[in-house]
Amino acid sequence: MSALRFCPIASGSSGNSTYIGTGDTHILIDAGISGKRAELLLEGLSVSAQSLNAIFITHEHADHILGAGVLSRRFDVPIYACENTWRKIDSRNLMGKIAPHNKKVFSYGQTVSVGDNLFLKPFQTPHDAAQPSGFNIFAEGRKISVATDMGIVTDTVREHIYGSDIMLLESNHDIEMLKNGPYPWQLKKRILGEYGHLSNAACGELITEIFSSKVKHIFLGHLSEENNEPALAFEAVSSILSANKIKPGCGFSLHLANRWERSYCVTYEKEFG
Template identity: 40%
Template sequence: MGLRFTVLASGSTGNATIVQGSEKTVLVDAGLSMKKLEEVMREQGIAGHHLDALFVTHEHSDHIKGLGAFARKYELPIYANEATWGALERHVGNIAPEKRVYIETGETVDFGPMKVQSYPISHDAAEPVGYTFEEHGEKLSLATDLGYMSEKVKRHIIDSDVLVLESNHDTEMLRMGRYPWNIKRRILSDIGHLSNVAAGEALCELMTDRTKRVYLAHLSLDHNVMDLAKLTVNTILEDHGIFYKKEEHPLRETHHDRPTPWDEVRRK
């Protein structure tokens, strides 16, 4: 068995993804309550005691809500960079010293044949990161909470077999929405979130012959809908001469309230 994954939840109400290799299984972020995490994991036929580690992208509550309680219950090591540890400590309660694993941004962690590498992203957090997973020539990349698509991020996630990419908001919906202007400005900034248009434009450079599927992720509940995100991204791809038959289309959905089906990275 190669890499497979399920996005348990994605969005401002909570984020969590399980990535399973041939020998190790990890949880990326724990932005749901412990009860909700256990519930959606149970739907996917997996439990906390099946996990080997927990990786953190950054310290915002929609990524660490259940982190402390979940990691303590299942005695999981938590991997994060030093700045993120400093920012999240007061939010997660007591974590045993031996369960705190400090990794530098850009460092690769070997989990048997599965290699987990973090990379820097632009977001208003202490030292936010995304992660790539590689095993036996298969590559999965998780890229959300991006203020913008930097060249450095592109270098890390290009040529992924499967990409989970932020498509957070429709710009006009956000501008006309109910949020105060300071929040809108933050979301639209280079340390905020990637819009549908920005996601589509990035994919024109990121999608190669190797790319099988792209999951649009971290959609705003107030300023986006999945059908609009997919339409916008697909229109931009077509404008750049990138066409797909309907039955072969690579765009996939994530949800804020339910998990995606297990997906094998190597699957065509």
């Protein structure tokens, strides 16, 4: 039976990758872990890396592209990225050689179809990369949003993630932990800046702003290893939501996207209502 499945398989500064599949269409958003590790994590979902239809790249930072080149070469998988992202990847040889037929370009606002029933719409995110993207994914009547690596929340981000059934959002750091932590000042400034990463508090506020009864699953992702703790991120976001009368567990689930292992896999069977 055809089903829609959504599962972050790695999340955080040590590597990001999210699996989305319907029937015989399978994609990854980012492949920031080794090709071998991506293969193993996909196997746990009974998906062979060989059957991947595409890898979509949010931006060229290593924690999002590390294994993309290997997967593309080993399994002949097309890689989709923005034009300026490709330019940066090529000029710095960040992925090794990619076969020309596997180099695909997308633009913000364009709808890209993969297989028969999966559609992706990229949108702009504020981050210090060449041309960073978030994604709306449409399949089986559902809307999914993936938006991490954002210094601030823009109207573009709000508009695109609104009305999603599933969201993977960034809950990168606790502001106090970051400010008092060991990072050099320049790096702290970068993370806290407009093109850095979203704090737990900013993530909680974002969810409060765009919350609707349509939301069924929210994943908190891209947690910092140095400046956050899973329990702290969960608690911080939950308490902001509760203060706004949004109760995780009532009508929707709040999940943590795990750093080193597969996260909860959301599955919708084909019949939905």
